[in-house]
Amino acid sequence: MSTNDYYQTNDQGHLMIGGVDALKLAENFGTPLVVYDVAQIRKQFNALKQAFVAGQVDYAISYASKAFTSIAIYQVINELGGHIDVVSGGELYTALKAGFPTEKISFHGNNKTKDELLMAVENNVGVIILDNFHEIELLKQVLHETNKKVQVMLRITPGVSAHTHEYDQTGQEDSKFGFDVRSGQAEKAFLQVKAEEQMELIGLHAHIGSQILETEGFNLEVEKLMQLVQEWKQKYDYQPQVLNLGGGFGIRYTAKDRVIGLGTFVEQIIASVRTLAEQYQLNVPAIWVEPGRSIVGEAGYSLYTVGSRKDVPGLTPYVTVDGGMGDNIRPALYQAEYEALVAKRPAAEPVEKVHLAGRYCESGDILIDQACLPKTKPGDVIAVLATGAYGYSMASNYNRVPRPAVVFAENGQAQEVVTRETYDDLIKNDRFYQEK
Ligand SMILES: Cc1ncc(COP(=O)(O)O)c(C=O)c1O
CATH class of the missing domain: 2.40.37.10 (Lyase, Ornithine Decarboxylase; Chain A, domain 1)
Structure with missing residues (x-):
């Protein structure tokens, strides 16, 4: 060979x-046939894992399962020790059928229905990543009706757009996803969620784009989020346990794509978080990432x-x-x-x-x-x-x-x-x- x-x-x-x-x-x-080289999936996941272990931070690698969803991929990710993110009742259902540990599931989406939120809460999903005010209301209703508690994160739109194809950008202010910082939406959402006894706000989330082939965007993203954390620490004595920086690590589609190793992204992210935590006198939070493309693409x-x-x-x-x-x-x-x-x-x-x-x-x-x-x-x-x-x-x-x-x-x-x-x-x- x-x-x-x-x-x-x-x-x-x-x-x-x-x-x-x-x-x-x-x-x-x-044919047509889609074939996955499973060893390559493991290799990609392990490259991220090794960088986190070497960086000595608490971490989670949450596979963005929209990239490829099936029972079998959920089995492999579970075996590798990963988390997953799901964006619909259908993805959640598949994960449940795969026997994926529900505490390692994050539920995303910019228009989750009440039924989907109920399904997530009833199945003790690990984190619901709140995207908008309508969803906060729906989740409140679901929690009152079920008398349950849930961990949540706020999806923040930090105003950073990574250098990538315009269709893939989801981190800018003019985006259908998340709570905008500049207009004050993020702070308003923070206060609403903090007032809810049945919601535990464990962290902040952002996703700046896809097929990103340089680390600069992630540095900016970390900076924006850490500035926000510093502000909320001073004003409200709040510090997140988790900073979820989303996915977007680029892959080689053609010879034009100059890829950098997955470990390099993680090293940079950890370095940025540590530097800013020191500068702003904050705790170093657990760092979560949500890679999809870079786990299964190549x-x-x-x-x-x-x-x-x-x-x-x-x-x-x-x-x-x-x-x-x-x-x-x-x-x-x-x-x-x-x-x-x-x-x-x-x-x-x-x-x-x-x-x-x-x-x-x-x-x-x-x-x-x-x-x-x-x-x-x-x-x-x-x-x-x-x-x-x-x-x-x-x-x-x-x-x-x-x-x-x-x-x-x-x-x-x-x-x-x-x-x-x-x-x-x-x-x-x-x-x-x-x-x-
Ligand atoms: C919130 C969020 N996380 C993670 C991802 C995964 O991105 P990628 O497959 O580029 O790693 C996406 C992709 O759209 C996303 O919207």
């Missing part, structure tokens, strides 16, 4: 994922089979595969870029640029606009790399195409963890119209 930084091959030169030949995966499970591969090809003289050819925007909406949604390989000969020299097109009825369904590939023919298996985050989790049944299977591969073994949808799955909620 040979390895370069981005993929492994076997003696026949085929792409290997988790020690399994990608051609065998395609043959055994069909571990995921999408395997497709080549079908039709269209050549128009003088124009870039279209090579179409059997999946597309239904299993990976990111290129169509925000021009996300990926790289692709031919699974049988990933090391083959590229000889042409093609539009790697999806099978869906939208002109925008192009997985890779300018894919550099060797000559391909119908039946070839193509692997698109680093599709593990926000791919399957955003999948749809557009054009009534069943969603693909998901396979976990590790130590040369492959196991289906989400089965492929069938045509019957597609119509299971349909009812005949009874004309009256």
